[in-house]
Amino acid sequence: MKGLIFTEFLELVEEKFGLAMVDKIITQSQLPSGGIYTSVGTYEFSEMLQLLTHLSKHTDISKDDLLLVYSEHLFKALVRSHPNLVEHYEDPMSLLASIESHIHVEVQKIYPDAQLPTFQLEDRTANEMTLVYKSDKALYMLGMGLMQETFKLFKTPVEINFKKLNKAGTEVRFFIKKTL
Known part of the structure; x- marks a missing residue:
């Protein structure tokens, strides 16, 4: 999965839930990348799934609803870029x-x-x-x-x-x- 998907996701998490939440979901996940992403890199989908799952758990928002919120953010970033x-x-x-x-x-x-x-x-x-x-x-x-x-x-x-x-x-x- 392209790094852009990860960088924009973490930007959204920081924007909506704060930097502490970004740190929390990265720390709780088992990420081969260590949670360090570049927009042009390629990373395992399992990392996104872990981040999304932990965010859902901490916010009591379903993964599906989080993906809908994320799509709004991602679409704007893609159109801008x-x-x-x-x-x-x-x-x-x-x-x-x-x-x-x-x-x-x-x-x-x-x-x-x-x-x-x-x-x-x-x-x-x-x-x-x-x-x-x-x-x-x-x-x-x-x-x-x-x-x-x-x-x-x-x-x-x-x-x-x-x-x-x-x-x-x-x-x-x-x-x-x-x-x-």
């Missing part, structure tokens, strides 16, 4: 439809060893879309939050629902509908 990824889209549906054909292609150019989920476009009309998320990391709530942030960026109301296709959440079908 790489505005070219979103600036030529006129609407959120087009942007989401191009995750595999454009967004992830560009991300791979920037971070060649990034391990990205896949988003298969199953169906699309002007106001509705069905995407299937696949990732062994089961961070579908982060994906959902990033989709919600995409619609916020375009000031477009949306309703996003999902159905897990397996218990682990490594495959999830998202139902996206503009609400006019």
Whole structure:
């Protein structure tokens, strides 16, 4: 997992819960990196899972809810760092439809060893879309939050629902509908 995901996560934790919480979750985790991350480094997913689990335990906020909060922070950081990824889209549906054909292609150019989920476009009309998320990391709530942030960026109301296709959440079908 790219270091950017870790550095932005720890920045969010410090912003929302304080530096003492950052220190607490790093200290309580068994991190091969020692909790020292660079945005361009690559780290084991298990480290993120430990940090997230400890934060959830100390804040009494579910991991899913923490991932939604994190997605808001991460989306802003990604758009700030790489505005070219979103600036030529006129609407959120087009942007989401191009995750595999454009967004992830560009991300791979920037971070060649990034391990990205896949988003298969199953169906699309002007106001509705069905995407299937696949990732062994089961961070579908982060994906959902990033989709919600995409619609916020375009000031477009949306309703996003999902159905897990397996218990682990490594495959999830998202139902996206503009609400006019």
